[in-house]
Amino acid sequence: MNQARDKVTGEIIDAESLKHLYEDGLSEYECIDEKCKIKLLPCSYKPTNKNRPYFKTYKGDNHKKTCQFSLYLKLLEKARKRALTNYELEDMPFPTKFQRLKQIDTTNITSKTDDLGQEQSRKSAVRRKASGEFVEVLNKSKVVASISPIVDFYLKCPYNRNTELEIENESMLYRYWFKRIEKPISKGNYKGKRIFFGRLHAGENKITETEDFMDITLYECEGWKSGSRQKLPKQQINPFIVRINKTIISKNKLSRIKNEIGYVIEEKKNAFKNDEANKKKAFIFFLGEAPKAEDPYVFNVLEGALVSRYTQILPTKN
Numbered sequence: 507m508n509q510a511r512d513k514v515t516g517e518i519i520d521a522e523s524l525k526h527l528y529e530d531g532l533s534e535y536e537c538i539d540e541k542c543k544i545k546l547l548p549c550s551y552k553p554t555n556k557n558r559p560y561f562k563t564y565k566g567d568n569h570k571k572t573c574q575f576s577l578y579l580k581l582l583e584k585a586r587k588r589a590l591t592n593y594e595l596e597d598m599p600f601p602t603k604f605q606r607l608k609q610i611d612t613t614n615i616t617s618k619t620d621d622l623g624q625e626q627s628r629k630s631a632v633r634r635k636a637s638g639e640f641v642e643v644l645n646k647s648k649v650v651a652s653i654s655p656i657v658d659f660y661l662k663c664p665y666n667r668n669t670e671l672e673i674e675n676e677s678m679l680y681r682y683w684f685k686r687i688e689k690p691i692s693k694g695n696y697k698g699k700r701i702f703f704g705r706l707h708a709g710e711n712k713i714t715e716t717e718d719f720m721d722i723t724l725y726e727c728e729g730w731k732s733g734s735r736q737k738l739p740k741q742q743i744n745p746f747i748v749r750i751n752k753t754i755i756s757k758n759k760l761s762r763i764k765n766e767i768g769y770v771i772e773e774k775k776n777a778f779k780n781d782e783a784n785k786k787k788a789f790i791f792f793l794g795e796a797p798k799a800e801d802p803y804v805f806n807v808l809e810g811a812l813v814s815r816y817t818q819i820l821p822t823k824n
């Protein structure tokens with residue numbers, strides 16, 4: 507599991523933050539489902555651990571039968587092969603709205619019996635799923651402050667990308683929010699704010715930093731030219747660059763981004779070492795602005811909203 511609730515503060519924690527929390531001392535963690543709250547064990551969080559941190563249940567312990575969070579994770583396993591029905595998704599905590607942390611007042615309205623909660627959820631963010639000419643409104647909302655669960659829903663549910671998602675007062679279907687960065691630049695026709703994604707290089711030397719910015723050079727570029735001398739590696743022509751403004755995000759957020767990039771590069775190297783045949787690649791996904799005319803290859807990340815995944819991107823099936 508990549509999320510749990512801090513038993514002391516009640517805050518929902520992404521597993522990726524465990525490495526930083528570890529420095530100040532970890533807390534106790536439990537399942538985020540209010541009616542389950544089973545104890546969860548943080549794993550792989552020490553600085554020496556090369557793999558992504560995660561939470562697991564204690565040995566012999568199971569989530570409650572009604573636990574929506576674990577049911578949701580099980581449901582996602584089915585979603586790669588077929589469309590999930592509205593009935594299946596109805597009570598599931600899939601993300602419908604992204605909002606930065608300081609703007610969230612009521613998150614995770616999960617209580618069905620609470621009339622006020624239901625009323626608020628109707629008002630704050632309704633779930634619409636376009637099916638034919640009808641638009642069905644599901645009366646639950648799941649507001650998230652990280653793009654991580656949004657990216658996971660997109661990746662795991664190629665048949666359900668016609669689900670509506672709201673990001674900073676703009677609503678669009680998942681399939682239109684996500685935009686792959688690819689060459690040539692004319693094909694991309696990048697406009698406005700989107701969740702863009704592209705492939706990472708295996709070497710971390712493709713990440714450069716100044717005092718104010720961190721630039722990630724993607725594998726995607728307009729072309730390649732051979733090195734100036736023979737046997738030198740090929741050089742990229744006009745590579746796409748993803749730029750993070752370091753002055754507006756915390757040090758923790760920045761090092762979390764770097765750690766996550768490290769995990770996926772490690773996963774990629776391990777698969778190569780073990781000769782695993784698969785179609786997975788190391789990707790970054792970020793909420794960002796399309797390049798401006800004066801800098802046509804540079805994407806700007808909005809407030810460090812960037813996650814990494816070693817994954818295969820299935821084509822949209824609806």
Ligand SMILES: [Zn+2]
Nearest residue numbers: 537542569573
């Ligand atoms: Zn649970």
